[in-house]
Each structure stands twice: as structure tokens, then as C-alpha cells.
Amino acid sequence: MSSTTERPASKQARSLSGLAPFLRPYRGRIALAFAALLLSAMATLAFPLALRGLIDAGFEAANPGEKLMALREHFLAMFAVGAALGLFSASRFYMVTWLGERVTADLRNAVYTHVLRQSPEFFETTQTGEVLSRITTDTTVVQTVVGSSLSMGLRNMVMGAGALVMLIVTNPYVMGQVLGILVLVVAPALYFGRRVRKLSRASQDRVADTSAIAAEVLNAVTVVQSYTQEAAEAKRFSAASEAAFDTARKRTRIRSFMVAFIITAVFGAMLWGLYQGTQAVIAGKISAGHLGQTVVYVTLLVSSVAVLAEVWGDVLRAAGATERLIELMEARSPVAEPAAPKALTAAQGGSRVEFDAITFNYPSRPATAALDRLSLNIAPGETVALVGPSGAGKSTVLQLLLRFYDPQSGSIRLNGVETRELSLKDLRANIGLVPQDSVIFSTSALENIRYGRPSATDDEVIAAAKAAFADDFIRALPEGYQSFLGERGVRLSGGQRQRISIARAMLKNPPLLLLDEATSALDAESERVVQAALEAAMQHRTTLVIAHRLATIQKADRIVVLDAGRIVDIGRHDELVARGGLYAKLASMQFGLKADAQAAV
Incomplete structure (x- = not known):
């Protein structure tokens, strides 16, 4: 799986729908978050109505006492709206943030667990650094959208739609003209959106390239240093970083154009609507409070569109990240579990x-x-x-x-x-395996050996270490069996690492x-x-x-x-040496004996 592999159009079309299985278990919380989102949007939309009442009823009252009472009542109403907005916004923020963290953790766990089950064939074509980049960087992008951007987008969508409806209801003729202008914004916005999404996917791929290089080099840092290739590897990493930056720069430039175009077009359309509103006030067709209400609704609509333009870029970027994660989830190991596995019968004295x-x-x-x-x-x-x-x-x-x-x-x-x-x-x-390259995990000596049988007691672990002649050097470590062995066992010699591996297999007792x-x-x-x-x-x-x-x-x-x-x-051994074939040749090279002499022995 190369990082530059093109996905079929049908798979690209899925975008964020790949997150549906991870969102489904939390339908209740999503419903509560959406309800809080709607209530906060409604509280925001109620503010212009309170403002209109404040202007019309407060300032137009003839009696000073009535004017003071009217102002007081409308200010209290506006405070109630603000308090409701604060409460519902806080509820929305908590539930949506929780949802983002939870879904991201589930997604990261699912991808990691799935990759662990892949056969070595998968890793013949996929670099470990790229997998790590998808599990960390891509899930972080998804978390930003699910836990923040998507909520902001939905809130502003509801708020913008509500403001638009109120403007149409109060000024149908003027808003009809405005909507006609806004329709012309859609096609260019879709074009910019497709470009941003494509570049977002490419940007994530380039970041994965840097992770792959870093993982490869850091795992072989002693070889790199022994051949004095630090400068060359730094240059290779720098080239990959520059490629990632260049792709990100292109994505940001297109996204900036998209934001500027949408905001400018919408703002121009709204100014046209406001101009028509001021003409209506001058002509005596609407009140000053009505115009104030219109101004606030226009401001809400413009600000909502501006936020949506920003959020849309984040959503497109998350769509690219999601596609990369779903690629990993869709990878299927050719070594499949049987549909109806048979039981393995025990054999006396071995298999x-x-x-x-x-x-x-x-x-x-x-x-x-x-x-x-x-x-x-x-x-x-x-x-x-x-x-x-x-x-x-x-x-x-x-x-x-x-x-x-x-x-x-x-x-x-x-x-x-x-x-x-x-x-x-x-x-x-x-089956117990003692590989040529001993694998030591970043934990204690005790837990490294216990890896062979996690349920083993400390005494059983120590007995296995003694059987593998590892007990003496382990006890000589600063904290004995509780000593941290370092990443890949860097604190041990090659022979010591191998004896830990042998002890692990002995503990498994296969x-x-x-x-x-x-x-x-x-x-x-x-x-x-x-x-x-x-x-x-x-x-x-x-x-x-x-x-x-x-x-x-x-x-x-x-x-x-x-x-x-x-x-x-x-x-x-003796039979093979006597025959004088390939084994005898290998024995001759290793023991320094000619085949016929070895046969005589």
C-alpha cells in the first residue's frame, strides 16, 4: 500500500461516511449534543427579536416612566437570552468534545488492532512509519473535526439557515434578490472544495512520508552514525518535509481563495439587502427596530457563512484523513481465520x-x-x-x-x-519461537520474559530465566528483574537479549x-x-x-x-559428512576440515 496510491472514485465519495460505524454506538449523546446545538442556535436567533423589541418599545414610548420600564424588561429579556446561550453552548461544547475524544480513541484502537492482525505480506508493501502517521496524525485531524469543527459547522448552519429564514419572512422581496445572487456562489465554492479535498489527502500522504523516513532511520541510528550518514539522512528528511510543506502551502492557498470568495460574495449580497432595507426605513415602510433586527440577522448570516467556509476546509481535510484510515481498515490479510476452526488434539511428547x-x-x-x-x-x-x-x-x-x-x-x-x-x-x-533477532520490549526484564505466558507468576518467570542462564545478569542490573531494559533492549548485550528471548519461550512451554x-x-x-x-x-x-x-x-x-x-x-551429522554433498562442503568451510578427513572422524 503506497502512500501515493490513488483511490477509486467510488471510495473517494465515501469521505466522512467511513466514521459512521464509530459514531453509531453514541447515538444518544449525539442526539443530546444536537439538541444543545439547536437550543444555542435558537437562543442566538432570539437575540435580534429582543433587540427589535428594545428599540421599538423602549425608545418609542412617550412617557419617560413607561420608557424606563420597557427598557428594563427588554434588557432582562436580552440577559435571559444570553444566559440560555451560555448554558446551551457549554453543554454542546462538553458533549461534542467528549464525542470527538471518544470516537478518535475508538478509531485509533480499531485501526491499530486491525493492523496487528495483518500478515507480514502487508508490511512488505506498507512502511511502519506510514502506518504510525495514519494512526496518530490522521486520527488527530478527525478528532479536530468531530470534536470541534463539525459542531461549529452545524451550529452555524442552523444559525445561518434560521437567520436566512427570518430575513425572508421579514423582507421577502429583498431577500429573493439576495438569494439569486447567492446561487451564483455555489458552483465556484464546489470547485474550490474539490481542490482542497484532493490537496488535503496529498498533504497527509506527504506527512506520512516524513514519518516513514524518521521511523526507518531512528530504528537504525547506530548504522547511520557508523557510516557517518547523519547529514545525508537529515537532507532526505528535509526534502520530504519540504514536499509536505509545499503540498500544505498549495492546500492553504486554495482554501484561502475559497474562504475569501465565499465571504466576499455573501457579504456583497447582504450589503445589497441592507441597502434595500435602509431605503424601506426612509420610505416609512418598516420601523427602525425592524431595520436593527435585519442588521443583526444579516450579521449572523454573514458570520455563519464565514465560519462555514473555514469549517468546510477542515471537513475536507478530515475527509482525506478518513479515507487513509479506512484504507487500513479495508486491508484484508490473505491468512484468514477458518469459518469453523477444528480443535487441536494434544500429542504426548511433542507435536x-x-x-x-x-x-x-x-x-x-x-x-x-x-x-x-x-x-x-x-x-x-x-x-x-x-x-x-x-x-x-x-x-x-x-x-x-x-x-x-x-x-x-x-x-x-x-x-x-x-x-x-x-x-x-x-x-x-x-508453538514457541526464538528468533534470530531477539525482540525486547520497552518494559522490565520480568515483563519481557512474562510475555511468553502473561498469567505466569514471578517465581515461574524467574525459573525460566534460570533455565536460560539469564538469572545472574538480570539480578546484576540496577533494579534486578524490575529493571527497565530500554527501547529494543539497548541496555543489554546481544547475548543477554537472546537469553531473555529463550527464557520467554521456555516460560511458554509449548x-x-x-x-x-x-x-x-x-x-x-x-x-x-x-x-x-x-x-x-x-x-x-x-x-x-x-x-x-x-x-x-x-x-x-x-x-x-x-x-x-x-x-x-x-x-x-556423520552420515551427511560421509556422503560428501552440500552439507560436507559447509562442514569443511566451518570446521576447517576436508570432507574426507571429517568422514574418517
Whole structure:
């Protein structure tokens, strides 16, 4: 999903209607907010009537005493109108602001939850920074509209419509001419509106580009600094920021033209109406109070149109932001949950895994098969190692087993049940993964390990840490198990991060364990102790191991040699070396021995 992808016209037409599912649960509050909005608008519209009464009844009374009493009564009436306006406006402000905050939180949660369920294929074409920009920046734009601008727009729409109706009722001939002039304003306003909306969407896309660049670079800041590319990356970010500014400038310019045109046209039309009103007073056709009322209604109408012109720009911008959020919500993972998931039967001593004629191409590389008709059966409790050159398909086997992707052909069965027929939760709950790049979250050591089984007690977490030989270095941290490990575990060494990851998998205690280069980041001493811990963890469970360092897999029950997505050999370490194939070549390079010499051993 590129940030520059054009949306079909039918989808663009939805605009803010995509927010309807998030507004629907709060229909009651919306009704109350609308009622408060109507009452505040009505209070505002009542003000000119009170003013007319003040002018006509107060100043035209003959007796000074009657004039004073009339003035007092009308001033009290105007104060009552002002008090009502304050009360209803405060109610409207609270309910609408609450609604904006609530809907934005729901929208942000829904988008984030939906993105978390996407398969890795989604992230092959969508940058993480762009997703974060949509979840944060775009939802903030929507919040501004729902929690403020939309309310102001509706209030001024009601107020402007009310003022217009009152003007038509009191001066039908003059307002007929004014309305004729206002009709001519509509077409240019619609043209400007379409331009603003298009540029609003483009502006949000450019902001997302800057977020994507920042997220990418900050996650690799050590590499950037080691290659002294700070200036180059700052220049790249600056170029993206300038592009965002340029698009925003164009949007603001068009929006300014739209506001100026609408206000000028409406103001000109209203001045024509006022000119006709003053002529009517001179001719004795209406009273001074009537003219004062007309002046206030004209002012309300003009100010309402001015606010609507401003709000309309915000609404158009929010429409673009909403479209970008709905794009994320409409993304569908190709790895779908089964309609009627089957139960996963428990197996004694580990899980049985069967790969049957698996062929798989990554979506980003459709012409190259990552796995080509691969078949492999793994018995419960068996330890199987996958070896081969880079790109042979080793990690792909693990990703398909976890159903991060589905193969184009063939099937994978776990304890006799095809993985497509299991719920993703049940499937992955039975698998423990220790990845090559250990993931450490920005929390304590205790909670990082507990991630493997959130219901585990502190004692169980500590036991898992001891089994992974992580207890000693964790206790040496400033606050022990409560020590904050920093973003991505920056306070730990690579070996320490890996032992945290191993402890997490041990705590989960799954019947199937996947080790993807689990000891690759360890020094010789750490590798020795962690290898011993892993061997203990492999007992009574099925284990699938990926290893480039062949010394760590010599005790595996079977070693599967992969090359170009196919199995080229299977056997134990000594058997494979004796055959003199690809494995013997890899062993020769790593152990510094010739294949025939290794075979003699």
C-alpha cells in the first residue's frame, strides 16, 4: 500500500461516511449534543427579536416612566437570552468534545488492532512509519473535526439557515434578490472544495512520508552514525518535509481563495439587502427596530457563512484523513481465520508436523519459489535441524508453520490437522519461537520474559530465566528483574537479549519449539551454557532448529539440507559428512576440515 496510491472514485465519495460505524454506538449523546446545538442556535436567533423589541418599545414610548420600564424588561429579556446561550453552548461544547475524544480513541484502537492482525505480506508493501502517521496524525485531524469543527459547522448552519429564514419572512422581496445572487456562489465554492479535498489527502500522504523516513532511520541510528550518514539522512528528511510543506502551502492557498470568495460574495449580497432595507426605513415602510433586527440577522448570516467556509476546509481535510484510515481498515490479510476452526488434539511428547508438497512464493517475489514441492515429516519429540546456504528456504519453513503466510500449493499438518483449519490463536499457542533477532520490549526484564505466558507468576518467570542462564545478569542490573531494559533492549548485550528471548519461550512451554539461529548472537561461553539450556528445553517436545553454525546441531536427530527451496539431503551429522554433498562442503568451510578427513572422524 503506497502512500501515493490513488483511490477509486467510488471510495473517494465515501469521505466522512467511513466514521459512521464509530459514531453509531453514541447515538444518544449525539442526539443530546444536537439538541444543545439547536437550543444555542435558537437562543442566538432570539437575540435580534429582543433587540427589535428594545428599540421599538423602549425608545418609542412617550412617557419617560413607561420608557424606563420597557427598557428594563427588554434588557432582562436580552440577559435571559444570553444566559440560555451560555448554558446551551457549554453543554454542546462538553458533549461534542467528549464525542470527538471518544470516537478518535475508538478509531485509533480499531485501526491499530486491525493492523496487528495483518500478515507480514502487508508490511512488505506498507512502511511502519506510514502506518504510525495514519494512526496518530490522521486520527488527530478527525478528532479536530468531530470534536470541534463539525459542531461549529452545524451550529452555524442552523444559525445561518434560521437567520436566512427570518430575513425572508421579514423582507421577502429583498431577500429573493439576495438569494439569486447567492446561487451564483455555489458552483465556484464546489470547485474550490474539490481542490482542497484532493490537496488535503496529498498533504497527509506527504506527512506520512516524513514519518516513514524518521521511523526507518531512528530504528537504525547506530548504522547511520557508523557510516557517518547523519547529514545525508537529515537532507532526505528535509526534502520530504519540504514536499509536505509545499503540498500544505498549495492546500492553504486554495482554501484561502475559497474562504475569501465565499465571504466576499455573501457579504456583497447582504450589503445589497441592507441597502434595500435602509431605503424601506426612509420610505416609512418598516420601523427602525425592524431595520436593527435585519442588521443583526444579516450579521449572523454573514458570520455563519464565514465560519462555514473555514469549517468546510477542515471537513475536507478530515475527509482525506478518513479515507487513509479506512484504507487500513479495508486491508484484508490473505491468512484468514477458518469459518469453523477444528480443535487441536494434544500429542504426548511433542507435536507431529507434516509438510506435504509445499510450494511457496513470497508476494514480493512471485517469480522465485522460496520452497519447491517440499515434503517433510517430523515425529513427536524429534529434533530436526534445517541447514543450507542463505536463501535456501529455512526461515520460510518456520514462517509457513506459524501461518504468517499460506503456501500456494500443498498442506501443513499439526497433529494431523491442517494448519489452515486451526484458529491462529490455537495454532500459535502451541508453538514457541526464538528468533534470530531477539525482540525486547520497552518494559522490565520480568515483563519481557512474562510475555511468553502473561498469567505466569514471578517465581515461574524467574525459573525460566534460570533455565536460560539469564538469572545472574538480570539480578546484576540496577533494579534486578524490575529493571527497565530500554527501547529494543539497548541496555543489554546481544547475548543477554537472546537469553531473555529463550527464557520467554521456555516460560511458554509449548509442545513445538522453533529456534531460528537462537545462539547466533552469543559468545563462546554464553553459547555453551545456553546450548545446554536449549538441549534441556528440547526434551519432551518437538524442535525445529535453523542453524548456520553446524557445531550447535551435531546432536540433532535429523539434519535436513535445503538448497533453492528443495531438500537435497537428510541424515545425521556423520552420515551427511560421509556422503560428501552440500552439507560436507559447509562442514569443511566451518570446521576447517576436508570432507574426507571429517568422514574418517
